[in-house]
Amino acid sequence: MINASPDLRQQLIQTPxxxxxxxxxxxxxIAGVILTxxxxDAVAGLLSMREGSPFTLYAHRRVLAILKANSIFNVLSEHNVKRREIAIDQPFELALPDGTPAxxxxxxxxxxxxxxWYLEGAAHPNGEAQNxxxxxLGLRITDQAxxxxxxFIAACAEVGPELKQRLNGASLAFFDGTVWRDDELIAAGLGYKTGQAMGHIAMSGERGALAALADLDITQKIFLHINNSNPALLPGSEERKAVDRAGWQIPADGMEVVL
Amino acid sequence: MINASPDLRQQLIQTPxxxxxxxxxxxxxIAGVILTxxxxDAVAGLLSMREGSPFTLYAHRRVLAILKANSIFNVLSEHNVKRREIAIDQPFELALPDGTPAxxxxxxxxxxxxxxWYLEGAAHPNGEAQNxxxxxLGLRITDQAxxxxxxFIAACAEVGPELKQRLNGASLAFFDGTVWRDDELIAAGLGYKTGQAMGHIAMSGERGALAALADLDITQKIFLHINNSNPALLPGSEERKAVDRAGWQIPADGMEVVL
Incomplete structure (x- = not known):
């Protein structure tokens, strides 16, 4: 929001x-954190939020079980950080820490x-299946006014018919842009895992995000969660041009998004 | 080391x-990490060291047990990160990841x-006493050549006769400088714990670090682990002047220390 218009910037300054x-x-x-x-990379940042400002932590029971099983997350005291279970297909309202609806x-x-992946080969702490x-989770976030x-879909291994139907007609979608091609980390000598093995669809390819979402009516499409191995991050690269041509945006610090 | 002399800087550049x-x-x-x-604040940084460069992690069995009980630390693969148990009063030699003695x-x-503190009220994962x-641990680090x-003593709740005897005659000591006075966090409205409750001696006071170490022969005395509530961090403060007068240094980025 750094590059917001003067009017918006004024508004932000006046929004305590x-x-x-x-x-x-x-x-x-920060009044709340939703873990998808x-x-x-989704949970480690919580360890830096331990200085006592209250917030609500929303997560699926499977993720809450991981936090509970790792005592290090006790740095988030129960008093300041309420953990609230969220469930698939059950909408909920965000609230400020004092209970005021947001x-x-x-x-x-x-x-x-x-x-x-750090649980691979181990039992899930919830006693449920490993995967x-x-x-x-993906999220649909609605301004009730x-x-x-x-x-918001930061991790997605595959775009199926149900997800296509859901996203069709959307004003704005943030979508998993981790890798350009599935074997990118291996090819660069950075790792031994494919994008699929990490739970991420590639941008390119016949079953990649660009192709899978091409026919849908989505007004603004923005990639996020982009790995530093992804050549689409480089302005001027062929991959970036392909992303541009497909009507997607690669976000930058200070980018302003208006619904 | 930013402010190193040109000769030293050249030497650093030539030290691959x-x-x-x-x-x-x-x-x-980074070839090794010693957890004291x-x-x-001692262990969370490990989660940022997961990109595959091998290193050795040295820690007491009580701390290794905490890491083992928290599955999130499996991001440090056994293949790349060897966990080595160290024990009190048992010297060990550091080695590079390929085994070369350092x-x-x-x-x-x-x-x-x-x-x-995140284990307070819970059983220690090792099944041993809670504290x-x-x-x-404190460390004595010796150049074998x-x-x-x-x-190096980043946390210390009290300076007893044994520690005094150990430090007397030292060329250099880095020492716990978390708080200036014991109730500093409470007085500033930043928390409800004293320095003692967090395992840290204060700098000031009759039993503080300045007084406790005043009579010892230590050539260079440098505080570290200084909390942002500690007024000795502020150049020109009365507390800083007292630290200076007592022959201690408050380190800064780029500071060069020569043994």
Whole structure:
């Protein structure tokens, strides 16, 4: 939001809930965190949110079980950080830490994915199957005042008919852009896993995100969760041009998105 | 080391083990990590060291048990990250990941401390007492070529006669400088714990670090682990002046220390 228009910037400055409270040390304006999976890059940041500002942590029971089984997450005290279970296809309303409704509804839905890789070969702490529905969520986020909504899907292994139907007609979708091609990490000598093995669809290819979402009516399409091995990150690359041609955006710091 | 002399800087540039390897993506020159306690600020950084560069993780069995009980640390694969148990009063030699001796000997010793606070009220994963010897280590680190050594003590709840005797005559000691006064976090409204409750001696006071170490012959005394609530961090503060007068240094980025 750094490059917001002067009007919007003024509005942001006048919106106290978006800023640390003046004169209050170590205050954080973050009122809630929604975990869409239990992967290390989704949960490790919680360990930096331990300074006492209250917030609500929303997650599927499978992910809550991982946090519970890892005592290190006790740095988030029960007093300050309420853990709230969310369930697939059950919309819920976000609230500020004092209980005030935030005017935002969130609908979690299942997308193809996989369990956290640091649990591979181990039993899931919940005693359930190792990889199962609930490990990877997409979100539809709706402004209850205007009814406008957008989609957030940071990890998705496959775009099936159900997901296509859901996204068709959307105003805005943030979508998993981890890798350009499935074997990219292996080819670069950075790892031994394919994108699929990590639960991520590639951007390119016959079954990639660009092809799978090409025929849908989505006003704004923005990739996120882009790995630093993905050549589409490089301005001017052939891959970036292909992304541009397909009507997708690669976001940058300070980017402003208006619904 | 940013402010190193031109000669030293040249030497650092020519010392390949101090830099990421040229042309090798995601290489880290960090060959080993020694955990001196299991506190969140000592272990959370490990989660950022998961990109595949091999290193050795040295820790007391009580701390290794915490890592083992928290599956999230499986992001450090056994293949790349060997976990090596170290024991009190048993010196060991550091080695590079390929087994080459690094020419550095480390002697861990027990100092007064406490267990990790995120385990408070829970059983220690090792089945041992909740707070016990081994939770907090000091280190003597010796260059085997020259015999020169220094001390590293990032957490210490009390300076007793044994520690005084150990440190007397040292060339260099890095020492716990978390808080200026014991109730500092409470007074600032930042928390409800004293320094003692967190396992840290204060800098000031009759039993503080400045007083406790005043009569010892230590050539260089440098505080570390300084909390952002500690007024001695502020250049020009009365507390900083008192630290200066007592012959201690508050380190800064780029500071060069020569044994």
């Amino acid at each position: 809930q978006l800023h640390p409270k003046h004169g209050q040390l170590r205050h954080s304006p 999976n239990g992967e290390i 005017g935002i509804e969130v609908l979690p839905f299942a997308v193809a994915g996989k369990g956290a 199962d529905v609930g490990d990877t 205007t009814g406008k909504s957008f989609y | 083990q101090l830099h990421p390897k040229h042309g090798q993506l995601r290489h880290s020159p 306690n299991g506190e969140i 020419g550095i000997e480390v002697l861990p010793f027990a100092v007064a401390g406490k267990g990790a 016990d010897v081994g939770d907090t 020259t015999g020169k050594s220094f001390y």
